[in-house]
Amino acid sequence: MSYVQRELKNLKHKDMKTAIKTLFATALTAIVLTSSAFTTFAKEGDKNPSSSTVASGYNMIKVKGNVLVYLYLGTKENVRVETEQSETKVSFKREGNKLLINATGNERATVFLTVKDLKRIEASENAVVKSTGRFNLSLLQVFVQDKAKVDVNVVxxxxxxxxxxxxxxKLSGSTDHHLSEKDNDSDLNVTHFAALKTDSSSPVFAIKIAGVSNSTTK
Incomplete structure (x- = not known):
C-alpha cells in the first residue's frame, strides 16, 4: 500500500471516529428530558448545546455557581442552556416544587428559564439571576448570598x-409590603421599587409568608 493510500485510509478512519463522536454529542444535547434530574454538558463550538423541557410543577428556583439565569414568565416551563466552553457543566434537579440549578466551569454558563409561577428565588456562590419583563405575583421571596446578584422586576x-x-x-416594580433583611457588606437597590409599607430587621433565614415555609441553608 502506497503512502497516499495509507494516509487516505487513516483520514477516513479519523473522519469516521469524528463523525461518531459528533453524532453521540448531538444525541446527548438534543434529547428532551422529563425526569426529575439531568445534566447538560456543553459541546465545543456550540453556543446552544441544549434545549430541554423540565418536569413541570416548580415555583421556586435555587441557583448556585458560575451561571447567569434569565427568568421568563410563561405558560410552560422550559430551560435552554448556552455556553462557549466545552468543559462547562450545568446540572438541574427538581426537589418537590423547587428547581435546583448548579453550574461548574471557568466560563459562565447562561440559562434561559421559563416558569409558570414563581414564589422564591435563591442565589448563591456568585450566581446571577435576572428577570426578563415584569413578574406579576401574589408574593415573592428572594435570598441572595455568597456574592451572588439578583435583578428582578416584580409587582x-x-x-x-x-x-x-x-x-x-436590585428590585424594581412595586409591592404592598416589603420585609427586608440585609447585612452591612451587601447592597440592596430599591431606587425603582415602590412599597406601601417597608419593614427591616436583622438577617435571619427563616420566615413564613402566606403559608410558604422559608428556610435556607448555605
Missing part, C-alpha cells in the same frame, strides 16, 4: 428579601 402583594455575604439585590 406583588408581599415581597420578602434577604441579602448577605457581599451580595447584591
Amino acid at each position: 406583588a402583594q408581599d415581597v420578602y428579601t434577604v441579602v448577605k455575604d457581599a451580595s447584591t439585590l
Whole structure:
C-alpha cells in the first residue's frame, strides 16, 4: 500500500471516529428530558448545546455557581442552556416544587428559564439571576448570598428579601409590603421599587409568608 493510500485510509478512519463522536454529542444535547434530574454538558463550538423541557410543577428556583439565569414568565416551563466552553457543566434537579440549578466551569454558563409561577428565588456562590419583563405575583421571596446578584422586576402583594455575604439585590416594580433583611457588606437597590409599607430587621433565614415555609441553608 502506497503512502497516499495509507494516509487516505487513516483520514477516513479519523473522519469516521469524528463523525461518531459528533453524532453521540448531538444525541446527548438534543434529547428532551422529563425526569426529575439531568445534566447538560456543553459541546465545543456550540453556543446552544441544549434545549430541554423540565418536569413541570416548580415555583421556586435555587441557583448556585458560575451561571447567569434569565427568568421568563410563561405558560410552560422550559430551560435552554448556552455556553462557549466545552468543559462547562450545568446540572438541574427538581426537589418537590423547587428547581435546583448548579453550574461548574471557568466560563459562565447562561440559562434561559421559563416558569409558570414563581414564589422564591435563591442565589448563591456568585450566581446571577435576572428577570426578563415584569413578574406579576401574589408574593415573592428572594435570598441572595455568597456574592451572588439578583435583578428582578416584580409587582406583588408581599415581597420578602434577604441579602448577605457581599451580595447584591436590585428590585424594581412595586409591592404592598416589603420585609427586608440585609447585612452591612451587601447592597440592596430599591431606587425603582415602590412599597406601601417597608419593614427591616436583622438577617435571619427563616420566615413564613402566606403559608410558604422559608428556610435556607448555605
